[in-house]
Amino acid sequence: MDPLLLHPMEKNDMKQQASKFRSWYKTLVGRLGGILSQVSLERIVKGIEKGQLKEATDEIERSLQRSKNATLNVAVIGQSGSGKSSFINVLRGIGHEETGSASVGVVPTTTKKTPYPHPKCPHVTFWDLPGTGTPKSLSNPYQELVGDDKYDFFIIISSSRFSSNDALLAQEIQENGKKFYFVRTKVDSDLYNEKKSKPRSFKKETVLQQIRDNCLINLSRIVSEPTVFLVSNFEPKKFDFLKLQETVLQELPDEKRYTSVLLLPNLSESFIEMKRDIIKEKVWLQAFKAAILAFFPIMPLCCVFNLSEQEECLKLYQGHFGLDEDSVSQIAQELGTSEQEITSLMKSTDFNSLVEDDSTIANVKKFAEIIFSITGLPQSSVFQFYKVYFLHLKFIDTVAEDAKRVLAKIEEMK
Ligand SMILES: Nc1nc2c(ncn2[C@@H]2O[C@H](COP(=O)(O)OP(=O)(O)OP(=O)(O)O)[C@@H](O)[C@H]2O)c(=O)[nH]1
Ligand SMILES: [Mg+2]
Known part of the structure; x- marks a missing residue:
């Protein structure tokens, strides 16, 4: 079960919750390693174990800031x-x-x-x-x-x-x-x-x-x-270019990995997967932090679902995967084709259908109901929170799949 459902009301259960966090985090992290260093991971796990949730979320925030800067x-x-x-x-x-x-x-x-x-x-x-x-x-x-x-x-x-x-x-x-x-x-x-x-x-x-x-x-x-x-x-797609970039990423200090992965060119499916893993990890850590904080009486799970903000986020993800407007026009130019031919391969251009996607709504309902039954937090804010969370996961998956289709097209046409 996703530890976003972790709830500190079950104080006697915190050891189990901490180990749930640890094993869930391992499933998120790609083979190159993730955003949290081993030291940070241990601090967060300790914080959860002892019920010191503020310490755990502070450590997550510090790691996110370090990776951003x-x-x-x-x-x-x-x-x-x-x-x-x-x-x-x-x-x-x-x-x-x-x-x-x-x-x-x-x-x-x-x-x-x-x-x-x-x-x-x-x-x-x-x-x-x-x-x-x-x-x-x-x-x-x-x-x-x-x-x-x-x-x-x-x-x-x-x-x-x-x-x-x-x-x-x-x-x-x-x-x-x-x-x-x-x-x-x-x-x-x-x-x-x-x-x-x-x-x-x-x-x-x-x-x-x-x-x-x-x-x-x-x-x-x-x-x-x-x-x-x-x-x-x-010919950067041939020989050891990809292996070199993977090796450098593996050996970099953890806080430098996030930025470096985002800058990888979409030269291979494995690079696209690496980007998908690390962006999802960041979204999950942010959501996890917000979900835990919401159990403190002074910090409600406040999240307002704003369509234009979400559209901006989708554009940001397209940029991370080299599918922003400028990049698409550059790809089209290099391939001697129209931008429309490239965008026709991209499902992420249809923002409305992503927002209205049934599987996302079903996931949101399921999670929101569980949290409501445990905590009694206002249902609407819980619903909005999970809506943003699942929508972002959907955005990331969709853009990553788009990137793979565009990569295949580039290979086919070159
Ligand atoms: N065939 C081939 N030629 C290359 C490759 N890399 C660079 N070149 C050519 O080698 C020449 C020198 O490349 P530069 O990138 O200017 O080399 P540099 O090490 O920066 O040279 P300096 O600034 O003078 O020290 C240019 O004519 C490049 O086009 C390569 O991988 N294959
Ligand atoms: Mg030079």
Whole structure:
């Protein structure tokens, strides 16, 4: 049973309620982890166990605020021309020729440390650092470029054989107690070149393995369990791009995960699922907090159902899944089709039918009746509260399914 039905009237039952909360929370959290850190989860469980519900809800609020305000600074560093700026553009979902993109070129291009905030979230910044290994490059790139300590982690970009510069950077980052991910770019052109030069013996997997092994052998002299991600900045759906993003998300501090998941491009069904999981988790935590507080006499379960507010929320979810008006028009343009063709795949464009959906209303009635029978809280406010809660779950599911259909269409048409 959904612990939104938890009620502190049954004081002797609070241990059971706390364990219900813990197991329910585990079912909400995707395989990458969720919004609550282990420490916060334990504090909330303890609060419920002891009947100190205000402490539990305060902890939920603190976690939600931390995840909302989290900043992320990622430094991208490596040999000149290795594809750092191109890589940053891919992460920001910006074409190399678009306004605001990082400049990309065949000659040394990035000459000073440049911050590139994510267009959808200014709290997340990618730092494009000038390339190493050119006549103008610095003698000790780490000390001179990195200097301060503001970065959450580094991405070392390399586009050819593992070099002494790559080794130096990896070592310096490691010695400074920072995390790095090693990314080998341009594997598309390696495959092309190998196929051209050895058409009879060419095997894609063998070439990729050779590249991977070369990096791994060299990195293993610096870190104990090295990982290498092979990517092409021209084909981010292929090779290890998705794996890299998943790995980073898994290893990020919990409070930074929510924002980072929302910024994932809709490159795969699994990314769409990750977004769905974490947005639902946030909605549930907010509802859980409100439901508990409602048992305090001074805090009624006040929730006014306002249609235009709900419509705004639906738009917000569409934005999280890359289906806002601007994104739809960009997708249509890229596919050489009309916006109408894309919106015809989206059920979330029909706000009214989502609001009037029978299954949502049935769920609302069921929950509201149970709560009323336990607490005697005014039925109308309980009804409104659950209506907003279930409607948001419906919005999120519908937009996520829309995103999958649009993704399939993009794949079909490309
Ligand atoms: N084939 C291929 N070319 C790439 C890839 N990534 C970047 N390039 C090309 O490599 C060249 C250099 O890319 P940049 O992104 O400017 O490299 P950079 O590391 O930022 O270079 P500097 O700013 O000079 O240090 C450009 O011509 C890009 O189009 C890739 O994954 N595959
Ligand atoms: Mg550059």
